[in-house]
Amino acid sequence: MLKYSVKRIILAIVTVFIIALITFFAMNAIPGGPFAKEKAPEAAVQAVLEKRFNLDKPVGEQFFLYLGNLLRGDFGISLKTGREISTTIFESFSISAFLGGMAVILSLFVGLILGSTAALMRNKWPDRIIIFLTTLFVAVPSFILATLLLLIFSYVLGWVKVWSVADQNYLLPIISLALYPMAYITRLTKSSMLDVLGQDYIRTARAKGVKDWMVIFKHALRNALIPVITYVGPLTAYIMTGSLVVETVFTIGGLGSKFVTGINNRDYPMIMGTTIFLATLMVVMTLASDLLYKAVDPKISFD
Amino acid sequence: MANPLLQVKNLHTVFPIQSGEVRAVNGINFNLDRGKVLGIVGESGSGKSVTAYSILRILDYPGNISQGEILYENEDIVRMSPGEMRQIRGARISIIFQDPMTSLNPVYTVQNQLVEAILLHTKRDRKQAKERALEMLQLVGVNEPQKRLKQYPYQLSGGMRQRVMIAMALACEPDILIADEPTTALDVTIQAQILELMQELKSKLGMAIIMITHDLGVIAEMCDEIIVMYAGRICERGTAEEIFYNPRHEYTKGLLRSIPNFALSKERLTPIAGSPVDLLNMPRGCAFAARCDAAMKVCLTEQPEEISINENHKASCWVNVRDTAAEGTEGRQANG
Ligand SMILES: Nc1ncnc2c1ncn2[C@@H]1O[C@H](COP(=O)(O)OP(=O)(O)OP(=O)(O)O)[C@@H](O)[C@H]1O
Numbered sequence: 001m002l003k004y005s006v007k008r009i010i011l012a013i014v015t016v017f018i019i020a021l022i023t024f025f026a027m028n029a030i031p032g033g034p035f036a037k038e039k040a041p042e043a044a045v046q047a048v049l050e051k052r053f054n055l056d057k058p059v060g061e062q063f064f065l066y067l068g069n070l071l072r073g074d075f076g077i078s079l080k081t082g083r084e085i086s087t088t089i090f091e092s093f094s095i096s097a098f099l100g101g102m103a104v105i106l107s108l109f110v111g112l113i114l115g116s117t118a119a120l121m122r123n124k125w126p127d128r129i130i131i132f133l134t135t136l137f138v139a140v141p142s143f144i145l146a147t148l149l150l151l152i153f154s155y156v157l158g159w160v161k162v163w164s165v166a167d168q169n170y171l172l173p174i175i176s177l178a179l180y181p182m183a184y185i186t187r188l189t190k191s192s193m194l195d196v197l198g199q200d201y202i203r204t205a206r207a208k209g210v211k212d213w214m215v216i217f218k219h220a221l222r223n224a225l226i227p228v229i230t231y232v233g234p235l236t237a238y239i240m241t242g243s244l245v246v247e248t249v250f251t252i253g254g255l256g257s258k259f260v261t262g263i264n265n266r267d268y269p270m271i272m273g274t275t276i277f278l279a280t281l282m283v284v285m286t287l288a289s290d291l292l293y294k295a296v297d298p299k300i301s302f303d
Numbered sequence: 304m305a306n307p308l309l310q311v312k313n314l315h316t317v318f319p320i321q322s323g324e325v326r327a328v329n330g331i332n333f334n335l336d337r338g339k340v341l342g343i344v345g346e347s348g349s350g351k352s353v354t355a356y357s358i359l360r361i362l363d364y365p366g367n368i369s370q371g372e373i374l375y376e377n378e379d380i381v382r383m384s385p386g387e388m389r390q391i392r393g394a395r396i397s398i399i400f401q402d403p404m405t406s407l408n409p410v411y412t413v414q415n416q417l418v419e420a421i422l423l424h425t426k427r428d429r430k431q432a433k434e435r436a437l438e439m440l441q442l443v444g445v446n447e448p449q450k451r452l453k454q455y456p457y458q459l460s461g462g463m464r465q466r467v468m469i470a471m472a473l474a475c476e477p478d479i480l481i482a483d484e485p486t487t488a489l490d491v492t493i494q495a496q497i498l499e500l501m502q503e504l505k506s507k508l509g510m511a512i513i514m515i516t517h518d519l520g521v522i523a524e525m526c527d528e529i530i531v532m533y534a535g536r537i538c539e540r541g542t543a544e545e546i547f548y549n550p551r552h553e554y555t556k557g558l559l560r561s562i563p564n565f566a567l568s569k570e571r572l573t574p575i576a577g578s579p580v581d582l583l584n585m586p587r588g589c590a591f592a593a594r595c596d597a598a599m600k601v602c603l604t605e606q607p608e609e610i611s612i613n614e615n616h617k618a619s620c621w622v623n624v625r626d627t628a629a630e631g632t633e634g635r636q637a638n639g
């Protein structure tokens with residue numbers, strides 16, 4: 001277990017390093033730069049600025065300078081606003097994390113319940129309705145759902161106010177983020193549950209005189225959960241990228257929108273900072289779901 | 304005389320599916336007395352497991368009992384509430400299954416699963432239940448029982464898992480143990496060990512056993528009575544002696560012929576020709592008629608009644624009805 005964890009962590013660090021490397025060179029390969037504007041500043045000014053931020057050095061050297069700073073915990077400052085990147089990331093991520101976290105919890109909670117219900121009531125009307133709705137939610141992309149929700153609940157019905165800094169209502173953004181994974185988890189849980197309910201050990205449990213709901217919760221759910229847990233890592237990845245779109249639709253200033261404006265402005269430290277941060281997050285999530293997997297399925301041994 | 308411990312009366316079990324109704328069990332009757340061993344034999348698909356699952360009402364979806372009674376100590380299991388049914392399952396009547404590899408829950412330890420059964424049906428607390436679990440593992444001859452308790456099913460061999468299943472089934476001292484082909488999935492030496500263990504436990508604990516198999520040879524010596532099933536009906540029943548040396552139904556004779564080294568047949572091993580009957584469209588007459596070498600006209604149109612050959616032997620076969628009617632005619636010998 002320890003050996004496995006160490007191996008995975010080293011692998012994770014390498015992964016993040018490679019992502020940083022690729023991003024850095026790709027970013028520098030895009031034409032234009034942070035100070036190349038329509039109204040070009042004077043050549044002398046630009047030269048001073050570039051020297052100040054090491055932009056005059058070869059790209060390779062820049063990369064190692066950046067990495068060196070990073071290891072000291074210094075993400076640099078934004079070339080646009082001059083603020084510390086780490087502060088910006090921290091602030092905007094706390095919004096994204098809240099949105100994403102709530103969406104993950106909501107989709108897991110609703111998905112597991114709906115999926116189990118569909119499995120237990122198979123071929124009856126609750127199953128049919130659940131499967132119809134989830135097919136819909138899986139098929140329609142989140143930005144369309146988000147726009148539709150906004151249109152219906154804010155504009156037509158007027159139940160929920162449009163998000164603004166003054167009135168921070170996260171309900172619609174969370175629902176838009178959660179719908180797809182919720183639908184996916186529902187379907188995953190249903191098929192996995194049906195598979196498990198047909199297993200011999202479920203019959204054994206019933207033959208022992210275990211109560212029906214205990215058969216479901218103790219004997220079936222834990223086995224049915226195994227494929228769902230493998231999905232939690234990718235799910236978080238989905239929600240974090242999905243939130244770029246949803247944050248834009250709802251005009252919420254999360255990490256996603258910082259990332260996008262960073263690219264538009266060629267704000268190199270901002271692009272690098274958000275990329276490395278998101279990559280690390282992904283890698284940690286995947287690692288966590290693998291370790292969680294072990295907790296549920298005794299057959300998985302890591303050596 | 305007291306009533307038998309278990310009486311199955313005119314049991315019908317069906318599986319309604321899209322294309323019709325699969326009639327898995329079609330009106331069977333049998334009794335089981337305390338401490339006796341009843342063998343049920345028949346080809347694959349003859350309804351042995353469905354009969355067993357009906358008794359515990361653990362049929363797979365969409366199976367259900369459409370008709371009949373199952374009296375356990377004179378109470379009808381078919382009409383029991385789910386709560387009453389749970390008092391029976393695992394406590395009064397237990398079952399072990401064909402495939403020990405898949406019958407234990409993979410995500411819980413042996414101890415967890417044993418203790419669960421014990422806590423459900425006895426007044427023991429958790430600590431006493433653990434002691435009982437250990438005691439049961441020792442009883443069924445699991446080596447290093449202390450260590451096994453902490454292990455997960457995947458860490459045990461097939462034979463070991465079946466022993467654990469037996470321990471779990473017997474932990475609450477049931478009156479009846481149903482063993483649904485308990486050795487089919489195991490290799491030959493382990494098979495013998497498990498059967499030996501069951502016999503030993505029976506003499507120690509005194510429960511009645513319903514022993515299901517498709518291999519007559521395996522169970523003959525331990526059974527007080529044997530029931531031969533075909534297409535969800537009982538075609539012949541009697542003591543092992545009668546079934547083996549005086550078979551009356553052509554299907555039984557076919558089964559015997561398919562046993563290797565069986566004394567009755569000097570010929571080569573012959574499986575029964577033809578394929579099992581379509582349970583969605585049961586024939587009007589004897590279900591075996593289409594495959595039977597001795598079939599007569601009446602066999603195709605009417606179901607044979609069960610007639611007594613002697614006090615230890617009954618068969619449902621028109622050939623025997625005719626022979627019994629024509630007084631003095633000896634039972635037909637196997638033709639082939
Ligand atoms: N879930 C089900 N759905 C539909 N039909 C079923 C189902 N389970 C059993 N049956 C029907 O019941 C018949 C009897 O099955 P059963 O399992 O009792 O056979 P068996 O005698 O135990 O055979 P085996 O020796 O293979 O275990 C089968 O032929 C099948 O057609």
Ligand SMILES: [Mg+2]
Binds near residue numbers: 351352353483484
């Ligand atoms: Mg069977």
